[in-house]
Amino acid sequence: MSAQLIHKGRNFWLIRIYKGRDPLTNDRHFKTIRFLGDRKGAREELDNLLQRESRALNQEAPDRTVNELFDLWFELVGENRYRENTVRGFKGNVAFDVRPCLGELKLINVTPTHLQDMFNAMADRGVGPNTIYRLYALTAKVFDRAVAWGFLEENPVSRVPVPRREKNKVNPMAAEELRIFIAVTDRTRHPEFFRTAVVTAMRPGELNGLRWPDIDFQGCMITVQRSLVWRGHPWEGWFLVSPKTERGRRQIEIPRSLCNSLLQLKERQEGRIRKLGDRYTNDGFVFANRLGRPYFRRSYVRIFKESLKRAGLSKTVRFYDLRHTSATLLLQAGVNIKVVSERLGHASVTVTLEAYIHVLPEMPRGTGERIEALLEGDIEDTDTP
Numbered sequence: 001m002s003a004q005l006i007h008k009g010r011n012f013w014l015i016r017i018y019k020g021r022d023p024l025t026n027d028r029h030f031k032t033i034r035f036l037g038d039r040k041g042a043r044e045e046l047d048n049l050l051q052r053e054s055r056a057l058n059q060e061a062p063d064r065t066v067n068e069l070f071d072l073w074f075e076l077v078g079e080n081r082y083r084e085n086t087v088r089g090f091k092g093n094v095a096f097d098v099r100p101c102l103g104e105l106k107l108i109n110v111t112p113t114h115l116q117d118m119f120n121a122m123a124d125r126g127v128g129p130n131t132i133y134r135l136y137a138l139t140a141k142v143f144d145r146a147v148a149w150g151f152l153e154e155n156p157v158s159r160v161p162v163p164r165r166e167k168n169k170v171n172p173m174a175a176e177e178l179r180i181f182i183a184v185t186d187r188t189r190h191p192e193f194f195r196t197a198v199v200t201a202m203r204p205g206e207l208n209g210l211r212w213p214d215i216d217f218q219g220c221m222i223t224v225q226r227s228l229v230w231r232g233h234p235w236e237g238w239f240l241v242s243p244k245t246e247r248g249r250r251q252i253e254i255p256r257s258l259c260n261s262l263l264q265l266k267e268r269q270e271g272r273i274r275k276l277g278d279r280y281t282n283d284g285f286v287f288a289n290r291l292g293r294p295y296f297r298r299s300y301v302r303i304f305k306e307s308l309k310r311a312g313l314s315k316t317v318r319f320y321d322l323r324h325t326s327a328t329l330l331l332q333a334g335v336n337i338k339v340v341s342e343r344l345g346h347a348s349v350t351v352t353l354e355a356y357i358h359v360l361p362e363m364p365r366g367t368g369e370r371i372e373a374l375l376e377g378d379i380e381d382t383d384t385p
Contacts (some may be wrong), residue, residue, distance in 0.1 A: 005039075005046055013042040017049060031080055064151055066110060067103040070094050073142045083241060085229050093135050097122055107151055112159040115139065119163060132163045170355060172325040177313055184307045192258075192265045193287050193300060194307075194322070196222075200252045201326035201344055204319060205229055208294045209240055211284040212266060220259045222252045224345060228285075234296045248345040262286065327352075328359045 006014040015033040033049065035042045078087050101118040102110060122132050140157040147155050173181065178198065185194035197207055205227030214223045226240045243249045265286070272290065273280045281292035288294055304319045323344070330340050337360070341352035 005042055007039075011036055011038060013037070013039075015042065015046045015049060031076055064107050065103065066105050066107060067099055069107060069146055069151070070098065070103075070142060073145055077145060083229075084231070084239070090138055093131075093138065097135060098139065107146060110143075110156050112156050115157060115160045119160070129164050129166050133165045136160070136163050167354070170324045170328065170359070171317060171321045172328040172359075173313065173317065173321070175329055177311075178325055178329070180311045181307060181313060184311045185303075188303055188307065190287070190295075190300065190303060192261050193295070194304070195258055195261065196254075196287075197319075197322045198326055199254055199258050201323045202252070203227065203323065203345075204297065204300075205241075206345075207287060208285070208297075210286040212286055213284070215259075215262060215286070217259055217263055220254050220256055222254055224248065224250050224252065228294055230297060234293075238294060243345065245345075245347045247342070247347055250342060250345050252343055324355075327356060331356055331359055 004016040006016065008014055013035040015035055017031045017033075033045070035045050037045075074087065074091065078090060082090070097118060101121065102114055105114065119132055119136065122135070123129075136157070140155065143152065143155040143157050146152045182195065182198065185191055188194075193207065196202070196210075197204075200207075200222060202210075202222075202224060206224050209226040209228035210222070210224075214225060215221075216223070224243065226242055228238055228240055230236070230238045269288070273282055273292075276291070279291065283292060283294070285292070285294045289299070301319055305315065308315055308317055327340055327344055330343070331337060337352055337356075338349055340356075341349045344352060346352045
């Protein structure tokens with residue numbers, strides 16, 4: 001097992017331990033530890049880490065349980081590869097379903113039947129097919145790692161049928177419903193927040209992570225550069241993350257009317273800063289409460305649900321459906337799907353197509369006759385120079 005000691009500054013070191021390659025992608029993985037102290041202390045810490053890692057990986061496979069495998073995977077892979085919120089979700093799924101069903105089983109005793117029984121029990125309990133599929137995919141990754149580490153010769157998940165998935169249902173509002181909804185939210189304390197959500201189709205975390213330098217008031221453009229994620233409860237704090245893909249970092253054109261509204265919001269916020277002074281936490285967020293903290297999701301979701309009720313709209317509409325509504329109305333208006341995909345920040349146009357193909361305008365009939373006419377020379381090929 002190889003490791004690297006990197007000097008980053010006075011009494012500041014990074015210890016990188018090579019964890020091998022992903023058995024599926026062949027990507028190299030490292031575990032990185034921060035250390036504060038002198039070179040001698042950093043070297044001692046590196047040696048101790050290597051010893052602990054060796055003991056963990058050299059433990060006899062016959063005695064290793066499923067619980068121990070997942071614990072090791074989270075420590076060495078999950079927490080170094082995935083975002084904090086993703087890991088938290090993984091751990092919740094594992095704690096609720098994997099550990100009670102399989103946790104005490106030794107790895108060498110796990111059979112495809114054990115795994116299938118676990119997935120069947122989830123379905124019997126009413127768990128949705130997409131949730132079952134996600135746990136299947138996670139379990140397959142973890143057992144693939146067990147094979148790569150030499151704990152198993154074969155991944156038992158590979159002999160379990162892949163659970164079916166359902167296409168995520170998009171529940172957009174109609175144009176008239178959206179107009180009624182906006183008329184209601186315009187009378188709340190946060191009219192700019194909901195208008196920006198509808199106009200830009202930004203994700204909730206992207207809205208909450210928006211800062212004033214991200215808005216070009218002259219060019220009427222918003223640049224998406226980050227998302228804000230709450231750790232759980234408001235008192236647990238928040239953190240900022242970069243977009244998952246390069247296409248997630250994008251520019252979104254907004255109308256002059258919204259640009260002016262945001263400028264007025266900025267002026268009101270600056271007045272509040274002058275009034276409150278040090279009591280105002282000025283982190284530069286566009287959408288912040290009276291003391292400067294970013295909106296907690298429960299606060300704007302509550303206002304959203306109350307606005308739906310006052311507007312006489314279905315309570316099944318989710319806040320995220322404002323994003324779907326914006327995309328759907330643009331596509332129905334004939335905006336090119338590539339343009340809409342870039343506005344949404346999807347990784348590819350394929351993602352957009354899969355989500356919204358059912359709302360695209362119908363293709364004109366008679367294409368069979370048209371291709372026949374082209375073959376017969378009855379229609380001139382205008383694309384030929």
